[in-house]
Amino acid sequence: MAHLVSIDDVDMRYGGAEGTLAVSGLTMRVDKGDFAAVVGPSGCGKSTLMKLVTGLHIPQVGTVIVAGQHVTQPVSIVGMAFQNPTMLPWRTTLENILLPLEIVERHRHRLRANKKEYVEKAEHLLELVGLKGFGEKFPWQLSGGMQQRANLCRALIHEPELLMLDEPFGALDAFTREELWCVIRDLHAAQGVTIVLVTHDLREAAFLADKIFVMSARPGRILKEHRVPFERPRDLEIMYETRFNDLVHQLHGEIAQARATV
Numbered sequence: 587m588a589h590l591v592s593i594d595d596v597d598m599r600y601g602g603a604e605g606t607l608a609v610s611g612l613t614m615r616v617d618k619g620d621f622a623a624v625v626g627p628s629g630c631g632k633s634t635l636m637k638l639v640t641g642l643h644i645p646q647v648g649t650v651i652v653a654g655q656h657v658t659q660p661v662s663i664v665g666m667a668f669q670n671p672t673m674l675p676w677r678t679t680l681e682n683i684l685l686p687l688e689i690v691e692r693h694r695h696r697l698r699a700n701k702k703e704y705v706e707k708a709e710h711l712l713e714l715v716g717l718k719g720f721g722e723k724f725p726w727q728l729s730g731g732m733q734q735r736a737n738l739c740r741a742l743i744h745e746p747e748l749l750m751l752d753e754p755f756g757a758l759d760a761f762t763r764e765e766l767w768c769v770i771r772d773l774h775a776a777q778g779v780t781i782v783l784v785t786h787d788l789r790e791a792a793f794l795a796d797k798i799f800v801m802s803a804r805p806g807r808i809l810k811e812h813r814v815p816f817e818r819p820r821d822l823e824i825m826y827e828t829r830f831n832d833l834v835h836q837l838h839g840e841i842a843q844a845r846a847t848v
């Protein structure tokens with residue numbers, strides 16, 4: 587089967603020839619339908635990896651292929667969500683969710699012609715993430731967790747094949763974060779979207795992912811790929827099981843070692 591994401595021997599350096607080498611010899615593959623997590627020491631190049639896959643950065647060495655296309659510009663089949671959702675305060679939540687459709691040329695005409703259909707789709711997504719009826723509220727009327735839920739809807743409105751999540755729950759309290767893990771788990775199951783999640787939280791990676799990539803310290807490359815053997819659907823209770831804690835412990839050890847070998 588062809589991989590949805592193929593990164594081959596990539597080097598990415600910021601700031602010219604003498605600048606910071608963020609990743610080097612980076613190679614990884616993500617298959618269609620996968621839920622992949624990327625973990626590693628602080629500053630190892632995780633966000634850089636996300637930007638390479640989405641075409642926000644183009645590497646100096648190596649290739650990035652997404653859905654069979656060599657990435658040379660921003661990739662339209664990708665949805666993205668970052669740590670701090672930036673919603674436009676003067677637009678309602680629903681209008682914020684529809685925003686990507688107004689920006690992307692390809693969708694703009696379709697939105698104009700089929701507004702009702704897209705509003706229904708946005709309302710369906712709001713329901714999926716537990717925000718039914720909140721579309722008419724303004725972002726500042728929502729809690730941080732609710733804004734992050736809406737942010738996920740916005741990342742999914744154009745039905746991306748690939749959803750890239752960069753520390754999306756980092757700013758939330760532990761309970762809200764766990765609630766959102768379940769939202770993401772259910773979205774992955776319901777929408778069949780391929781997900782790549784960058785996170786510092788090893789429990790988050792072990793709970794959500796099928797594959798966990800461990801990166802080295804900068805310049806980042808993949809040190810190890812774990813297959814997560816836990817059956818789906820997973821319940822939060824799994825986090826109290828020995829096999830879950832063994833995996834988290836192992837990941838922790840690998841990252842500690844990567845940090846020590848800088």
Ligand SMILES: Nc1ncnc2c1ncn2[C@@H]1O[C@H](COP(=O)(O)OP(=O)(O)OP(=O)(O)O)[C@@H](O)[C@H]1O
Pocket residue numbers: 600601606607608627628629630631632633634635804
């Ligand atoms: N635009 C940039 N210009 C210069 N250097 C950069 C730029 N973006 C990132 N870097 C550097 O590249 C390296 C990797 O950064 P990146 O943000 O990809 O790491 P990260 O693993 O996501 O970090 P963190 O764990 O802190 O979230 C870091 O040393 C960072 O300072």
